[in-house]
Amino acid sequence: MKLSQRVLSALLLISFILAATATSEMGLAADKVCKTRSDRFSGVCLSNNNCAIICQQFENFDSGHCEFDGAFRRCLCTKNC
Structure with a gap:
């Protein structure tokens, strides 16, 4: 009886982990951000x-940020894909 409770507990824990992983992967797909150089x-x-x-007013993007592109910092515009 003790062994079956441990097995049941382990299976329950694994199912929670798998459910949490599946939920987080679905959220990542919906929150994908595309970026391009301004x-x-x-x-x-x-x-x-x-x-x-600049990205919002002149290029119709949601936002923008500075990021290294090689040796220089460039303006990258971003939006949800």
């Missing part, structure tokens, strides 16, 4: 705020 931002990107403004 066409309008010129120069080295030093301010995430300035980058986001």
Whole structure:
């Protein structure tokens, strides 16, 4: 009887882990973010705020941020895919 309770507990724990993993994977697919280099931002990107403004107002993206592209920081525009 003791062994069957341990087996049942282990199976229950595994099922919870699998359910949590499946739920988190579904959330990741819905929250996928696409990013592309800004066409309008010129120069080295030093301010995430300035980058986001350019991306939102002039390029119809949700947001933007500075990120290293090789040796330079570039403005990358982002939106949900």
